[in-house]
Amino acid sequence: MTKLYPYLAFVKKSFLGLSAYRFNHFMGILNTILRIFIFWEIYRALYGGRTEVDGITITMVATNFILSMGLDSVFFVNDYYLPDRIQNGSIATELLLPVSIHGRMLADNLGHALFQLLFHFVPAVAVSVLFIGIAAPADFSMLLLFLLSALFGYGVLWTISFAAQMLSFWLINVWSIMTIKNVFINVLSGSMIPLWFMPDWMRGVIRFTPFSSIYFTPLQIYLGQLSFSEILHGFLIQFFWIVILLSIGMFLWKKGQKKLVVQGG
Amino acid sequence: MKNDTIYLAGVYTRTIMKSWFQYKVDAVLRSLAVFLREATGIIVIYFTLLKFESLNGWDIHELLFLFSLLFLTYGILIIFFTGLRDFGRTVRNGGFDRFILRPRGLLFQLIFSNADWFAAIGHGSLGIVLFVISAGNAGITWSPGTIIYYTAALIGGVMIQGAIFLLLASLNIYLLETNSLKELFYWNMRKFAGYPVSIFHKAIQFCMIYIVPFAFVNYFPAQYLLRKEDMAYPSIYMYLTPVVGVVMYLAAYGFWRYSIRYYNSSGN
Numbered sequence: 001m002t003k004l005y006p007y008l009a010f011v012k013k014s015f016l017g018l019s020a021y022r023f024n025h026f027m028g029i030l031n032t033i034l035r036i037f038i039f040w041e042i043y044r045a046l047y048g049g050r051t052e053v054d055g056i057t058i059t060m061v062a063t064n065f066i067l068s069m070g071l072d073s074v075f076f077v078n079d080y081y082l083p084d085r086i087q088n089g090s091i092a093t094e095l096l097l098p099v100s101i102h103g104r105m106l107a108d109n110l111g112h113a114l115f116q117l118l119f120h121f122v123p124a125v126a127v128s129v130l131f132i133g134i135a136a137p138a139d140f141s142m143l144l145l146f147l148l149s150a151l152f153g154y155g156v157l158w159t160i161s162f163a164a165q166m167l168s169f170w171l172i173n174v175w176s177i178m179t180i181k182n183v184f185i186n187v188l189s190g191s192m193i194p195l196w197f198m199p200d201w202m203r204g205v206i207r208f209t210p211f212s213s214i215y216f217t218p219l220q221i222y223l224g225q226l227s228f229s230e231i232l233h234g235f236l237i238q239f240f241w242i243v244i245l246l247s248i249g250m251f252l253w254k255k256g257q258k259k260l261v262v263q264g265g
Numbered sequence: 266m267k268n269d270t271i272y273l274a275g276v277y278t279r280t281i282m283k284s285w286f287q288y289k290v291d292a293v294l295r296s297l298a299v300f301l302r303e304a305t306g307i308i309v310i311y312f313t314l315l316k317f318e319s320l321n322g323w324d325i326h327e328l329l330f331l332f333s334l335l336f337l338t339y340g341i342l343i344i345f346f347t348g349l350r351d352f353g354r355t356v357r358n359g360g361f362d363r364f365i366l367r368p369r370g371l372l373f374q375l376i377f378s379n380a381d382w383f384a385a386i387g388h389g390s391l392g393i394v395l396f397v398i399s400a401g402n403a404g405i406t407w408s409p410g411t412i413i414y415y416t417a418a419l420i421g422g423v424m425i426q427g428a429i430f431l432l433l434a435s436l437n438i439y440l441l442e443t444n445s446l447k448e449l450f451y452w453n454m455r456k457f458a459g460y461p462v463s464i465f466h467k468a469i470q471f472c473m474i475y476i477v478p479f480a481f482v483n484y485f486p487a488q489y490l491l492r493k494e495d496m497a498y499p500s501i502y503m504y505l506t507p508v509v510g511v512v513m514y515l516a517a518y519g520f521w522r523y524s525i526r527y528y529n530s531s532g533n
Protein backbone atom coordinates (compact mmCIF):
# COMPACT_ATOMS: atom_id res chain seq x y z
CA MET A 1 0.00 0.00 0.00
CA THR A 2 2.82 2.41 0.80
CA LYS A 3 4.04 1.77 -2.73
CA LEU A 4 0.80 3.26 -4.03
CA TYR A 5 1.10 6.37 -1.91
CA PRO A 6 3.00 8.61 -4.37
CA TYR A 7 0.50 7.75 -7.10
CA LEU A 8 -2.41 8.71 -4.87
CA ALA A 9 -0.67 12.02 -4.34
CA PHE A 10 -0.57 12.50 -8.12
CA VAL A 11 -4.28 11.69 -8.33
CA LYS A 12 -4.98 14.32 -5.68
CA LYS A 13 -2.75 16.91 -7.34
CA SER A 14 -4.40 16.46 -10.70
CA PHE A 15 -7.85 16.60 -9.05
CA LEU A 16 -7.13 19.81 -7.19
CA GLY A 17 -5.35 21.43 -10.11
CA LEU A 18 -8.59 21.40 -12.07
CA SER A 19 -10.66 23.40 -9.64
CA ALA A 20 -8.80 26.56 -10.72
CA TYR A 21 -10.57 27.05 -14.05
CA ARG A 22 -14.20 27.54 -13.12
CA PHE A 23 -15.50 29.35 -16.17
CA ASN A 24 -13.91 26.93 -18.63
CA HIS A 25 -15.28 24.06 -16.60
CA PHE A 26 -18.76 25.51 -16.72
CA MET A 27 -18.46 25.88 -20.50
CA GLY A 28 -17.42 22.25 -20.71
CA ILE A 29 -20.58 21.11 -18.93
CA LEU A 30 -22.69 23.28 -21.19
CA ASN A 31 -20.94 21.77 -24.17
CA THR A 32 -21.76 18.20 -23.10
CA ILE A 33 -25.40 19.11 -22.48
CA LEU A 34 -25.61 20.81 -25.89
CA ARG A 35 -24.11 17.79 -27.63
CA ILE A 36 -26.59 15.44 -25.98
CA PHE A 37 -29.40 17.83 -26.80
CA ILE A 38 -28.43 18.20 -30.49
CA PHE A 39 -28.31 14.46 -31.04
CA TRP A 40 -31.56 13.93 -29.20
CA GLU A 41 -33.31 16.55 -31.35
CA ILE A 42 -31.89 15.00 -34.51
CA TYR A 43 -33.20 11.60 -33.48
CA ARG A 44 -36.58 12.99 -32.57
CA ALA A 45 -36.81 14.39 -36.08
CA LEU A 46 -35.56 11.09 -37.54
CA TYR A 47 -38.15 9.10 -35.55
CA GLY A 48 -40.80 11.58 -36.72
CA GLY A 49 -43.44 10.46 -34.22
CA ARG A 50 -42.68 6.73 -34.38
CA THR A 51 -42.32 5.17 -30.92
CA GLU A 52 -39.73 2.65 -32.00
CA VAL A 53 -37.50 1.71 -34.90
CA ASP A 54 -36.21 -1.88 -35.10
CA GLY A 55 -37.32 -2.40 -31.49
CA ILE A 56 -35.28 0.57 -30.27
CA THR A 57 -37.36 3.21 -28.52
CA ILE A 58 -36.53 6.90 -28.56
CA THR A 59 -35.88 6.65 -24.80
CA MET A 60 -33.21 4.02 -25.46
CA VAL A 61 -31.64 6.36 -28.01
CA ALA A 62 -31.68 9.19 -25.45
CA THR A 63 -30.08 6.82 -22.92
CA ASN A 64 -27.39 5.97 -25.47
CA PHE A 65 -26.44 9.62 -25.93
CA ILE A 66 -26.69 10.63 -22.28
CA LEU A 67 -24.59 7.73 -21.04
CA SER A 68 -22.00 7.66 -23.81
CA MET A 69 -21.47 11.43 -23.87
CA GLY A 70 -21.61 11.56 -20.08
CA LEU A 71 -19.02 8.80 -19.81
CA ASP A 72 -17.00 10.49 -22.53
CA SER A 73 -16.59 13.46 -20.19
CA VAL A 74 -15.45 11.17 -17.38
CA PHE A 75 -13.13 8.98 -19.44
CA PHE A 76 -10.36 11.52 -19.44
CA VAL A 77 -7.30 10.66 -21.47
CA ASN A 78 -4.47 13.09 -22.00
CA ASP A 79 -3.25 12.03 -25.45
CA TYR A 80 -0.26 14.34 -25.13
CA TYR A 81 1.07 13.30 -21.72
CA LEU A 82 4.04 11.43 -23.13
CA PRO A 83 4.41 13.31 -26.46
CA ASP A 84 4.71 16.64 -24.61
CA ARG A 85 7.38 15.25 -22.29
CA ILE A 86 9.32 13.74 -25.17
CA GLN A 87 9.14 16.96 -27.15
CA ASN A 88 10.24 19.30 -24.36
CA GLY A 89 12.79 16.85 -23.01
CA SER A 90 11.40 16.58 -19.48
CA ILE A 91 11.04 12.84 -20.07
CA ALA A 92 14.73 12.58 -19.18
CA THR A 93 14.12 13.76 -15.60
CA GLU A 94 10.93 11.74 -15.35
CA LEU A 95 12.79 8.57 -16.20
CA LEU A 96 15.19 9.20 -13.32
CA LEU A 97 12.41 9.46 -10.74
CA PRO A 98 11.76 6.43 -8.51
CA VAL A 99 8.13 6.25 -9.67
CA SER A 100 6.94 4.61 -12.86
CA ILE A 101 6.08 7.15 -15.54
CA HIS A 102 3.19 4.96 -16.70
CA GLY A 103 1.82 4.83 -13.18
CA ARG A 104 2.10 8.58 -12.97
CA MET A 105 0.37 9.00 -16.28
CA LEU A 106 -2.50 6.79 -15.12
CA ALA A 107 -2.69 8.54 -11.75
CA ASP A 108 -2.80 11.95 -13.41
CA ASN A 109 -5.61 10.85 -15.72
CA LEU A 110 -7.52 9.16 -12.90
CA GLY A 111 -7.45 12.31 -10.79
CA HIS A 112 -8.88 14.19 -13.73
CA ALA A 113 -11.49 11.50 -14.34
CA LEU A 114 -12.60 11.56 -10.71
CA PHE A 115 -13.00 15.33 -10.85
CA GLN A 116 -14.99 15.04 -14.07
CA LEU A 117 -17.21 12.35 -12.60
CA LEU A 118 -18.23 14.55 -9.67
CA PHE A 119 -18.34 17.97 -11.30
CA HIS A 120 -19.09 17.29 -14.95
CA PHE A 121 -20.87 13.96 -15.34
CA VAL A 122 -23.27 14.49 -12.44
CA PRO A 123 -24.53 17.98 -13.40
CA ALA A 124 -24.56 17.30 -17.17
CA VAL A 125 -26.46 14.03 -16.78
CA ALA A 126 -28.83 15.52 -14.21
CA VAL A 127 -29.79 18.38 -16.54
CA SER A 128 -30.14 16.04 -19.53
CA VAL A 129 -32.30 13.58 -17.60
CA LEU A 130 -34.48 16.44 -16.39
CA PHE A 131 -35.11 17.78 -19.89
CA ILE A 132 -34.92 14.65 -22.01
CA GLY A 133 -35.49 11.68 -19.72
CA ILE A 134 -33.57 8.43 -19.55
CA ALA A 135 -34.41 4.72 -19.36
CA ALA A 136 -34.06 3.25 -15.88
CA PRO A 137 -31.41 0.53 -15.51
CA ALA A 138 -32.80 -2.94 -16.15
CA ASP A 139 -32.32 -3.89 -12.48
CA PHE A 140 -29.89 -3.33 -9.65
CA SER A 141 -27.45 -6.10 -10.60
CA MET A 142 -27.34 -4.72 -14.15
CA LEU A 143 -26.54 -1.29 -12.75
CA LEU A 144 -23.58 -2.73 -10.85
CA LEU A 145 -22.40 -4.70 -13.88
CA PHE A 146 -22.78 -1.53 -15.96
CA LEU A 147 -20.47 0.34 -13.59
CA LEU A 148 -17.89 -2.45 -13.72
CA SER A 149 -18.12 -2.64 -17.49
CA ALA A 150 -17.82 1.15 -17.76
CA LEU A 151 -14.60 0.94 -15.75
CA PHE A 152 -13.24 -1.60 -18.24
CA GLY A 153 -14.50 0.63 -21.05
CA TYR A 154 -12.31 3.40 -19.68
CA GLY A 155 -9.48 0.88 -19.60
CA VAL A 156 -9.92 0.18 -23.32
CA LEU A 157 -10.06 3.88 -24.20
CA TRP A 158 -7.02 4.58 -22.05
CA THR A 159 -4.90 1.78 -23.48
CA ILE A 160 -5.71 2.84 -27.06
CA SER A 161 -4.26 6.25 -26.21
CA PHE A 162 -1.37 4.64 -24.31
CA ALA A 163 -0.31 2.64 -27.37
CA ALA A 164 -0.79 5.62 -29.70
CA GLN A 165 1.28 7.91 -27.48
CA MET A 166 4.28 5.62 -27.88
CA LEU A 167 4.44 6.66 -31.54
CA SER A 168 5.80 10.00 -30.38
CA PHE A 169 9.21 8.35 -30.10
CA TRP A 170 9.25 8.17 -33.90
CA LEU A 171 7.11 11.10 -35.03
CA ILE A 172 7.83 14.80 -34.61
CA ASN A 173 4.18 15.64 -34.21
CA VAL A 174 1.51 13.18 -33.11
CA TRP A 175 -1.40 15.63 -33.39
CA SER A 176 -2.51 14.12 -36.70
CA ILE A 177 -2.34 10.55 -35.43
CA MET A 178 -4.29 11.44 -32.28
CA THR A 179 -6.91 13.31 -34.28
CA ILE A 180 -7.40 10.39 -36.65
CA LYS A 181 -7.57 7.97 -33.70
CA ASN A 182 -10.27 10.11 -32.11
CA VAL A 183 -12.27 10.20 -35.34
CA PHE A 184 -12.34 6.39 -35.28
CA ILE A 185 -13.42 6.40 -31.64
CA ASN A 186 -16.16 8.97 -32.26
CA VAL A 187 -17.64 7.21 -35.26
CA LEU A 188 -17.28 3.58 -34.21
CA SER A 189 -17.91 3.66 -30.46
CA GLY A 190 -21.59 4.49 -30.74
CA SER A 191 -21.35 7.87 -29.05
CA MET A 192 -22.46 9.72 -32.19
CA ILE A 193 -24.47 7.03 -33.94
CA PRO A 194 -26.03 4.32 -31.78
CA LEU A 195 -24.51 1.07 -33.02
CA TRP A 196 -27.97 -0.51 -33.35
CA PHE A 197 -28.47 1.66 -36.41
CA MET A 198 -25.16 0.89 -38.11
CA PRO A 199 -25.52 -1.12 -41.33
CA ASP A 200 -24.90 -4.84 -40.78
CA TRP A 201 -21.61 -4.88 -42.68
CA MET A 202 -20.31 -2.03 -40.50
CA ARG A 203 -21.32 -3.86 -37.35
CA GLY A 204 -19.39 -6.85 -38.68
CA VAL A 205 -16.30 -4.68 -39.03
CA ILE A 206 -16.77 -2.99 -35.65
CA ARG A 207 -16.91 -6.40 -33.93
CA PHE A 208 -13.22 -6.82 -34.68
CA THR A 209 -12.24 -3.44 -33.22
CA PRO A 210 -11.96 -2.31 -29.60
CA PHE A 211 -14.31 0.65 -30.09
CA SER A 212 -17.66 -0.92 -29.22
CA SER A 213 -16.20 -2.08 -25.88
CA ILE A 214 -15.85 1.51 -24.68
CA TYR A 215 -19.42 2.80 -24.29
CA PHE A 216 -21.70 0.42 -26.13
CA THR A 217 -21.07 -2.74 -24.08
CA PRO A 218 -21.76 -0.90 -20.78
CA LEU A 219 -24.85 0.70 -22.32
CA GLN A 220 -26.26 -2.63 -23.49
CA ILE A 221 -25.74 -4.04 -20.00
CA TYR A 222 -27.47 -1.01 -18.47
CA LEU A 223 -30.49 -1.47 -20.73
CA GLY A 224 -30.66 -5.19 -19.98
CA GLN A 225 -30.12 -6.17 -23.60
CA LEU A 226 -27.54 -8.83 -22.78
CA SER A 227 -27.90 -12.21 -21.08
CA PHE A 228 -25.43 -13.18 -18.36
CA SER A 229 -23.34 -15.26 -20.77
CA GLU A 230 -23.26 -12.35 -23.24
CA ILE A 231 -22.18 -10.03 -20.44
CA LEU A 232 -19.37 -12.40 -19.53
CA HIS A 233 -18.37 -12.48 -23.20
CA GLY A 234 -18.41 -8.67 -23.26
CA PHE A 235 -16.14 -8.48 -20.22
CA LEU A 236 -13.72 -10.96 -21.77
CA ILE A 237 -13.52 -8.90 -24.96
CA GLN A 238 -12.85 -5.73 -22.97
CA PHE A 239 -10.19 -7.54 -20.99
CA PHE A 240 -8.67 -8.95 -24.19
CA TRP A 241 -8.31 -5.47 -25.73
CA ILE A 242 -6.81 -3.98 -22.60
CA VAL A 243 -4.16 -6.70 -22.49
CA ILE A 244 -3.39 -6.51 -26.21
CA LEU A 245 -3.18 -2.71 -26.35
CA LEU A 246 -1.12 -2.53 -23.18
CA SER A 247 1.32 -5.11 -24.59
CA ILE A 248 1.65 -3.19 -27.84
CA GLY A 249 2.24 -0.01 -25.85
CA MET A 250 4.89 -1.62 -23.64
CA PHE A 251 6.62 -3.19 -26.63
CA LEU A 252 6.83 0.20 -28.37
CA TRP A 253 7.92 1.81 -25.11
CA LYS A 254 10.89 -0.58 -24.83
CA LYS A 255 11.83 -0.01 -28.48
CA GLY A 256 11.34 3.74 -28.26
CA GLN A 257 13.36 4.23 -25.10
CA LYS A 258 16.42 2.84 -26.89
CA LYS A 259 16.20 5.41 -29.63
CA LEU A 260 15.15 8.32 -27.45
CA VAL A 261 17.33 11.34 -28.05
CA VAL A 262 16.59 14.39 -25.97
CA GLN A 263 17.71 17.58 -27.60
CA GLY A 264 19.16 20.18 -25.30
CA GLY A 265 18.28 20.66 -21.68
CA MET B 266 -3.67 50.83 -51.37
CA LYS B 267 0.02 50.99 -52.08
CA ASN B 268 1.28 49.52 -55.30
CA ASP B 269 3.28 46.72 -53.68
CA THR B 270 0.33 45.42 -51.63
CA ILE B 271 -0.25 42.39 -53.83
CA TYR B 272 3.46 41.66 -53.92
CA LEU B 273 3.59 41.81 -50.12
CA ALA B 274 0.56 39.51 -49.77
CA GLY B 275 2.40 37.08 -52.09
CA VAL B 276 5.53 37.16 -49.95
CA TYR B 277 3.51 36.47 -46.80
CA THR B 278 1.75 33.55 -48.45
CA ARG B 279 4.99 32.01 -49.72
CA THR B 280 6.54 32.30 -46.26
CA ILE B 281 3.59 30.57 -44.60
CA MET B 282 3.65 27.81 -47.22
CA LYS B 283 7.37 27.28 -46.69
CA SER B 284 7.07 27.01 -42.93
CA TRP B 285 4.07 24.68 -43.11
CA PHE B 286 5.66 22.37 -45.65
CA GLN B 287 8.98 22.12 -43.85
CA TYR B 288 8.00 18.61 -42.77
CA LYS B 289 6.29 17.12 -45.78
CA VAL B 290 4.97 13.88 -44.29
CA ASP B 291 3.63 15.82 -41.35
CA ALA B 292 1.94 18.30 -43.70
CA VAL B 293 0.13 15.54 -45.59
CA LEU B 294 -0.89 13.80 -42.36
CA ARG B 295 -2.15 17.08 -40.93
CA SER B 296 -4.35 17.82 -43.92
CA LEU B 297 -5.68 14.27 -43.79
CA ALA B 298 -6.42 14.59 -40.07
CA VAL B 299 -8.30 17.87 -40.52
CA PHE B 300 -10.19 16.34 -43.43
CA LEU B 301 -11.21 13.27 -41.41
CA ARG B 302 -12.04 15.22 -38.26
CA GLU B 303 -14.36 17.47 -40.24
CA ALA B 304 -15.78 14.51 -42.13
CA THR B 305 -16.87 12.88 -38.85
CA GLY B 306 -20.24 14.63 -38.92
CA ILE B 307 -20.71 13.65 -42.57
CA ILE B 308 -19.88 9.99 -41.94
CA VAL B 309 -22.31 9.96 -39.02
CA ILE B 310 -25.14 11.55 -41.02
CA TYR B 311 -24.43 9.20 -43.95
CA PHE B 312 -24.75 6.05 -41.82
CA THR B 313 -27.76 7.45 -39.99
CA LEU B 314 -29.56 8.24 -43.23
CA LEU B 315 -28.86 4.74 -44.56
CA LYS B 316 -31.18 3.62 -41.77
CA PHE B 317 -33.68 6.48 -41.61
CA GLU B 318 -33.83 7.73 -45.23
CA SER B 319 -34.86 11.29 -44.42
CA LEU B 320 -34.51 13.96 -41.76
CA ASN B 321 -37.56 16.19 -41.61
CA GLY B 322 -38.06 15.74 -45.34
CA TRP B 323 -34.40 16.23 -46.30
CA ASP B 324 -32.75 13.27 -48.00
CA ILE B 325 -29.04 12.50 -47.79
CA HIS B 326 -28.04 14.53 -50.87
CA GLU B 327 -29.93 17.57 -49.69
CA LEU B 328 -28.31 17.30 -46.26
CA LEU B 329 -24.88 16.93 -47.83
CA PHE B 330 -25.55 20.05 -49.87
CA LEU B 331 -26.36 21.86 -46.63
CA PHE B 332 -23.05 20.67 -45.17
CA SER B 333 -21.14 21.58 -48.33
CA LEU B 334 -22.06 25.26 -47.94
CA LEU B 335 -20.77 25.21 -44.38
CA PHE B 336 -17.43 23.69 -45.36
CA LEU B 337 -16.88 25.73 -48.52
CA THR B 338 -17.49 29.01 -46.71
CA TYR B 339 -15.20 27.99 -43.85
CA GLY B 340 -12.51 26.86 -46.30
CA ILE B 341 -12.52 30.31 -47.93
CA LEU B 342 -12.95 32.10 -44.62
CA ILE B 343 -9.92 30.50 -43.02
CA ILE B 344 -7.58 31.68 -45.77
CA PHE B 345 -8.40 35.26 -44.82
CA PHE B 346 -9.45 35.15 -41.19
CA THR B 347 -7.04 32.84 -39.35
CA GLY B 348 -5.28 35.91 -38.00
CA LEU B 349 -8.53 37.16 -36.52
CA ARG B 350 -9.58 33.72 -35.24
CA ASP B 351 -6.28 33.48 -33.34
CA PHE B 352 -6.14 37.19 -32.54
CA GLY B 353 -6.45 36.60 -28.79
CA ARG B 354 -3.08 34.85 -28.77
CA THR B 355 -1.49 37.65 -30.82
CA VAL B 356 -2.73 40.22 -28.31
CA ARG B 357 -1.72 38.21 -25.25
CA ASN B 358 1.83 37.54 -26.37
CA GLY B 359 2.31 41.13 -27.46
CA GLY B 360 2.63 40.26 -31.16
CA PHE B 361 0.06 42.88 -32.01
CA ASP B 362 2.48 45.62 -30.92
CA ARG B 363 4.80 44.62 -33.75
CA PHE B 364 1.99 44.94 -36.27
CA ILE B 365 1.15 48.41 -35.06
CA LEU B 366 4.72 49.59 -35.62
CA ARG B 367 4.75 48.53 -39.27
CA PRO B 368 3.75 50.89 -42.09
CA ARG B 369 0.86 48.80 -43.32
CA GLY B 370 -2.82 48.38 -42.40
CA LEU B 371 -3.43 46.24 -39.32
CA LEU B 372 -6.11 44.10 -40.92
CA PHE B 373 -3.95 43.61 -43.99
CA GLN B 374 -1.10 42.28 -41.86
CA LEU B 375 -3.37 40.13 -39.70
CA ILE B 376 -5.05 38.62 -42.71
CA PHE B 377 -2.03 37.91 -44.87
CA SER B 378 0.58 36.96 -42.28
CA ASN B 379 -1.65 34.12 -41.07
CA ALA B 380 -3.47 31.71 -43.28
CA ASP B 381 -4.26 28.23 -42.07
CA TRP B 382 -3.74 26.42 -45.36
CA PHE B 383 -4.28 23.00 -43.81
CA ALA B 384 -7.67 23.96 -42.51
CA ALA B 385 -8.40 25.65 -45.83
CA ILE B 386 -7.41 22.54 -47.79
CA GLY B 387 -9.10 20.17 -45.33
CA HIS B 388 -12.38 22.08 -45.15
CA GLY B 389 -12.32 23.33 -48.75
CA SER B 390 -11.68 19.95 -50.34
CA LEU B 391 -14.37 18.38 -48.17
CA GLY B 392 -16.73 21.14 -49.27
CA ILE B 393 -15.91 20.55 -52.92
CA VAL B 394 -16.32 16.77 -52.61
CA LEU B 395 -19.69 17.22 -50.90
CA PHE B 396 -20.78 19.80 -53.45
CA VAL B 397 -19.88 17.52 -56.36
CA ILE B 398 -21.68 14.54 -54.82
CA SER B 399 -24.78 16.42 -53.74
CA ALA B 400 -25.39 19.30 -56.16
CA GLY B 401 -26.39 17.08 -59.05
CA ASN B 402 -28.31 14.51 -57.02
CA ALA B 403 -30.26 17.00 -54.94
CA GLY B 404 -32.07 18.11 -58.10
CA ILE B 405 -30.82 21.67 -58.37
CA THR B 406 -31.19 23.13 -61.83
CA TRP B 407 -28.19 25.30 -62.61
CA SER B 408 -28.82 28.35 -64.70
CA PRO B 409 -26.90 31.64 -64.92
CA GLY B 410 -29.36 32.99 -62.33
CA THR B 411 -28.79 30.23 -59.76
CA ILE B 412 -25.04 30.32 -60.32
CA ILE B 413 -24.96 34.05 -59.57
CA TYR B 414 -27.22 33.49 -56.56
CA TYR B 415 -25.00 30.66 -55.31
CA THR B 416 -21.82 32.73 -55.66
CA ALA B 417 -23.40 35.67 -53.83
CA ALA B 418 -24.60 33.32 -51.07
CA LEU B 419 -21.10 31.86 -50.68
CA ILE B 420 -19.55 35.31 -50.36
CA GLY B 421 -22.30 36.36 -47.96
CA GLY B 422 -21.70 33.23 -45.88
CA VAL B 423 -17.97 33.97 -45.69
CA MET B 424 -18.68 37.56 -44.65
CA ILE B 425 -21.14 36.53 -41.92
CA GLN B 426 -18.59 34.24 -40.30
CA GLY B 427 -15.79 36.72 -40.95
CA ALA B 428 -17.83 39.38 -39.15
CA ILE B 429 -18.21 37.07 -36.15
CA PHE B 430 -14.44 36.53 -36.02
CA LEU B 431 -13.80 40.26 -36.45
CA LEU B 432 -16.26 41.10 -33.69
CA LEU B 433 -14.70 38.59 -31.31
CA ALA B 434 -11.22 39.86 -32.24
CA SER B 435 -12.31 43.42 -31.41
CA LEU B 436 -13.62 42.24 -28.05
CA ASN B 437 -10.14 40.88 -27.36
CA ILE B 438 -8.89 44.43 -27.09
CA TYR B 439 -11.10 44.94 -24.04
CA LEU B 440 -11.21 41.46 -22.59
CA LEU B 441 -7.87 39.77 -23.45
CA GLU B 442 -9.51 36.35 -23.17
CA THR B 443 -12.43 35.54 -25.45
CA ASN B 444 -11.91 31.86 -26.18
CA SER B 445 -14.87 30.84 -24.06
CA LEU B 446 -17.11 33.34 -25.85
CA LYS B 447 -15.91 32.00 -29.18
CA GLU B 448 -16.57 28.47 -28.00
CA LEU B 449 -20.08 29.39 -26.92
CA PHE B 450 -21.16 31.60 -29.80
CA TYR B 451 -19.24 30.24 -32.74
CA TRP B 452 -18.17 26.63 -32.33
CA ASN B 453 -21.21 25.47 -30.38
CA MET B 454 -23.60 27.07 -32.82
CA ARG B 455 -21.64 25.61 -35.67
CA LYS B 456 -22.36 22.12 -34.31
CA PHE B 457 -26.03 22.70 -35.07
CA ALA B 458 -25.38 24.35 -38.39
CA GLY B 459 -25.01 21.25 -40.56
CA TYR B 460 -28.61 20.22 -39.95
CA PRO B 461 -31.85 21.85 -41.14
CA VAL B 462 -32.51 24.52 -38.54
CA SER B 463 -36.20 23.58 -38.51
CA ILE B 464 -35.60 20.40 -36.49
CA PHE B 465 -34.34 22.23 -33.43
CA HIS B 466 -36.01 23.77 -30.42
CA LYS B 467 -37.47 27.26 -30.99
CA ALA B 468 -34.83 28.91 -28.81
CA ILE B 469 -32.03 27.37 -30.84
CA GLN B 470 -33.74 28.33 -34.11
CA PHE B 471 -33.92 31.91 -32.84
CA CYS B 472 -30.18 31.91 -32.05
CA MET B 473 -29.32 30.41 -35.43
CA ILE B 474 -31.33 32.98 -37.36
CA TYR B 475 -31.02 36.21 -35.38
CA ILE B 476 -28.04 35.97 -33.04
CA VAL B 477 -25.34 33.86 -34.67
CA PRO B 478 -26.96 33.70 -38.09
CA PHE B 479 -25.62 30.42 -39.39
CA ALA B 480 -29.03 29.79 -40.94
CA PHE B 481 -28.13 32.46 -43.51
CA VAL B 482 -24.84 30.73 -44.27
CA ASN B 483 -26.38 27.47 -45.42
CA TYR B 484 -30.03 26.83 -44.57
CA PHE B 485 -31.69 29.73 -46.37
CA PRO B 486 -29.47 29.55 -49.47
CA ALA B 487 -30.13 25.80 -49.64
CA GLN B 488 -33.85 26.50 -49.28
CA TYR B 489 -33.72 28.89 -52.23
CA LEU B 490 -32.19 26.16 -54.38
CA LEU B 491 -34.11 23.17 -52.99
CA ARG B 492 -37.48 24.53 -51.82
CA LYS B 493 -38.14 22.04 -49.00
CA GLU B 494 -41.45 21.95 -47.17
CA ASP B 495 -40.07 22.81 -43.74
CA MET B 496 -39.53 26.45 -44.77
CA ALA B 497 -41.63 28.08 -42.05
CA TYR B 498 -39.90 31.45 -42.20
CA PRO B 499 -40.55 34.59 -44.29
CA SER B 500 -39.51 33.73 -47.85
CA ILE B 501 -37.54 36.99 -48.13
CA TYR B 502 -34.93 35.33 -45.86
CA MET B 503 -33.85 33.21 -48.82
CA TYR B 504 -32.52 36.33 -50.53
CA LEU B 505 -30.94 38.05 -47.56
CA THR B 506 -27.65 36.17 -47.14
CA PRO B 507 -25.48 38.71 -49.03
CA VAL B 508 -27.24 41.61 -47.27
CA VAL B 509 -26.78 40.06 -43.83
CA GLY B 510 -23.13 39.38 -44.70
CA VAL B 511 -22.38 42.94 -45.84
CA VAL B 512 -24.27 44.60 -42.99
CA MET B 513 -22.69 42.38 -40.33
CA TYR B 514 -19.24 42.84 -41.81
CA LEU B 515 -19.52 46.62 -41.99
CA ALA B 516 -20.82 46.77 -38.41
CA ALA B 517 -18.00 44.52 -37.19
CA TYR B 518 -15.45 46.55 -39.16
CA GLY B 519 -16.76 49.79 -37.65
CA PHE B 520 -16.48 48.29 -34.18
CA TRP B 521 -12.94 47.10 -34.97
CA ARG B 522 -11.84 50.57 -36.09
CA TYR B 523 -13.40 52.05 -33.00
CA SER B 524 -11.80 49.45 -30.69
CA ILE B 525 -8.19 49.54 -31.89
CA ARG B 526 -7.95 53.15 -30.79
CA TYR B 527 -8.31 51.87 -27.26
CA TYR B 528 -5.66 49.21 -27.57
CA ASN B 529 -3.37 48.89 -24.59
CA SER B 530 -0.50 46.48 -24.80
CA SER B 531 -0.71 43.48 -22.48
CA GLY B 532 2.81 44.36 -21.33
CA ASN B 533 6.28 43.17 -22.16
